[in-house]
Amino acid sequence: MHRIEPRRSALVAANLLIQVLGEMPVLECSQSGCDRALA
Structure with a gap:
């Protein structure tokens, strides 16, 4: 078993x-907006 x-x-x-x-x-939004939504 590895x-x-x-x-x-x-x-x-x-x-x-x-x-x-x-x-x-949802990734169509701006990068910063997506980061806040995923946080």
């Missing part, structure tokens, strides 16, 4: 999150 590297799993999770968020129209 252990998964935390950095790799975090990278995969980040990529999934970016993919999902990329399909949401």
Whole structure:
């Protein structure tokens, strides 16, 4: 049983999150507005 590297799993999770968020129209807003909405 090989252990998964935390950095790799975090990278995969980040990529999934970016993919999902990329399909949401909320990202049409300005960058600062999106940052506040996601915070």
